Structure formats: structure tokens, C-alpha cells
Amino acid sequence: MLIGVPKEIKNHEYRVGLTPASVRELRTHGHQILIETGAGEGIGMDDAAYAKAGAEIVPDAASVFARAEMIVKVKEPQPAECRQLRPGQILFTYLHLAPDPEQAKLLMQSGVIAIAYETVTDERGRLPLLAPMSEVAGRMAVQVGAVSLQKANGGLGVLLAGVPGVPPARVAVLGGGVVGTNAARIALGMGADVTIIDKSIGRLAQLDDLYGPHLKTLFATAEAIEDAVFHADLVIGAVLVPGASAPKLVTRDMLGQMRRGAVLVDVAIDQGGCFETSKPTTHDDPTYIVDGIVHYCVANMPGAVPRTSTFALAQATLPYALKLADHGWKAALRSDPHLRAGLNVAEGRIVHPAVATALGEVVLTADLVLAAA
Incomplete structure (x- = not known):
């Protein structure tokens, strides 16, 4: 899979979706990685560190969004980023959609497959990516x-x-x-x-x-x-x-x-x-x-300590990113109910019950989406 990491653009957000170590691990699984130039500067990782790990450095976010099959970020996409997403593309990041109807609307319009870190669960009901x-x-x-x-x-x-x-x-x-x-x-x-x-x-x-x-x-x-x-x-x-x-x-x-x-x-x-x-x-x-x-x-409090935050987040998200990249979103979500709980938006619909309720949308579960896929 072709995985893209744009530079975060939210105010004072210095974290980055993947570390060089994460890039190297994804490369060992045969995946290609696009990193926007300067994306890792906030954590003290320059383009050379990412290139050494096997990533391709691209000049701007537009190049990442246009080419990547899966976008890995930290914070919710800003409106300009939402408008670059496309149908069938995977977005793996924090979303926090319940209080943000504008973002939810833009994600639905994009047709993207949006999987939120904050609703992925584990076998004990915890939230391992949050x-x-x-x-x-x-x-x-x-x-x-x-x-x-x-x-x-x-x-x-x-x-x-x-x-x-x-x-x-x-x-x-x-x-x-x-x-x-x-x-x-x-x-x-x-x-x-x-x-x-x-x-x-x-x-x-x-x-x-x-x-x-x-x-x-x-x-x-x-x-x-x-x-x-x-x-x-x-x-x-x-x-x-x-x-x-x-x-x-x-x-x-x-x-x-x-x-x-x-x-x-x-x-x-x-x-x-x-x-x-x-x-x-x-x-x-x-x-x-x-x-x-x-x-x-x-x-985005953790954005103030981006190096600590990025390394802590990347080690938690990597196994899930690998599963999505290795198997594709449909097979990955069918095989893992905990990752499936992270699905918030799919093909124009809100598919997380709590998010749908908060936004006044019709509740459509991930199970129904996958059954119809």
C-alpha cells in the first residue's frame, strides 16, 4: 500500500503521523511511504532520517493526498485537508467528530474511509490509541x-x-x-x-x-x-x-x-x-x-511536547497501521472488532453509533457497512 504522511497544519501542532522507525517497519512489510518535506522537524527528525528509513520525500501536502492510498496523521484534518481527500482513501488519525459537525460533513462529502484513533478499542474495553x-x-x-x-x-x-x-x-x-x-x-x-x-x-x-x-x-x-x-x-x-x-x-x-x-x-x-x-x-x-x-x-495539549507525544503515539498506532496496510481496510476491520470500532465515516455515512447520535445522524453500524461491501 502507498501510505502518505502530510505535515500537520493545526495551530502549534508539531507532532507527525509516523516516526522513521515506523516507516522502516512498514517498508519491511513491502509498503511505500510518502513523507511531506519538513513533516518531522517538530520532533527533531529531518527529511534525511525519513529517507534513510526508506520513505520518499515529497514537496507538499498536495502530493501526499493525491497519491497515497492511506493517510496517517495525528490531528483531525483541517478543512483544506478534508477537501483533498477522495473516495475510498483511508484516513487514520484522531477525529473527535462529535463536537465538530463541519469536519463530519466534509469527511462524508469526500467519500473517505475515516478510522479514528480515539474509538479503537481493545479486549478489555480500553482505548489503546487514545x-x-x-x-x-x-x-x-x-x-x-x-x-x-x-x-x-x-x-x-x-x-x-x-x-x-x-x-x-x-x-x-x-x-x-x-x-x-x-x-x-x-x-x-x-x-x-x-x-x-x-x-x-x-x-x-x-x-x-x-x-x-x-x-x-x-x-x-x-x-x-x-x-x-x-x-x-x-x-x-x-x-x-x-x-x-x-x-x-x-x-x-x-x-x-x-x-x-x-x-x-x-x-x-x-x-x-x-x-x-x-x-x-x-x-x-x-x-x-x-x-x-x-x-x-x-x-491539542500533547502538541506542546511533540517529541514525547509522537514516539508514544507511533508505537501504539503502528500495529493497526500495519494491519490496515497489509490487508486493506475491509479485511482488516472484518477480522478485528476492536479496529472496527475505530471506523467513524465510510463512503459518505457516519458509522459510529455514539458519533452519529451526537451529530443527529442516522445510526449505521460498521457491521452493516462491511456486510454490504
């Missing part, structure tokens, strides 16, 4: 939250760790999945007073076993969320419903009872955000203030 970036985003959430708490950035002027005689900052983490667990780990390591809230008693028990009395755990009720948010200096939104829009756990009215200068970091912003007042921001202008509360809502 997990690496969730780990990065969860750890980063505490870093950016700590910076946002600085007075010069609109925050309370509170140090997460406190100092002898002065208590540490209070951190509330909404969601005990991969993002939340990694956020709690870093916040605890920095000396903060951390509470994590989740609706799964089993998950809370696991976290209690992992961190013991250093981490406070609460079962997710409206009252528990309100109490934690109202007393927190930093709130990290780490909830996820695969493929669907994130639930709004913090309302505009709740901001009025928070401390002025408290910080909200919405890691769920890719799926629409879990705070009612959230709106996507960029690394250029990451925060804004509503009712005295600082909001950090950057939609």
Missing part, C-alpha cells in the same frame, strides 16, 4: 494548571506544593480514567492536596490501592462534584464518553461559588469540553477568564 495522549495530557494538565495559577496569568497566586506553614493547593480531578490518573499522579508528586471523583466504585478502589491515603477519592454525585469544585484551586476535567460529546459537569452558575482566580483545565475539550463555559483555545492564546475563573482549553 491512552498515550491521555497520559501526556493528564500529566501536562497539572503543569499548565500550576502556571495558570500564577497571579501574572490571572490565577490565585497559589503554589501547588505550598511551603512549610502554608497549605498546598487543592486540586480536584473529575474522572478517574487515564487522564485523571496521570493528573493525580503528577499533582500528588508536586505536593498538592488532591481529590479525584469518578462514578465507578471499582475504579476508586483501584486508585485507593495505588495511592493510599495521599489521594482522596469521591463517588461522583452532583453534590460531591459541587463541593470539590467550590473548594478547589485547580479543577482538571478528565471525563470521556468514547465517541460522544463530553458531559457538562461544571455549569456557568457554579463558577460564581468558586474562588476568584481558581483555574479550570478542560482536557475533554476535544470532545466538546466538560465545563459549560469551555471553548477551544490554542497554544498561542491558551487561557481566558469567565466570572473571574481562568479557563485553559487547548485542544
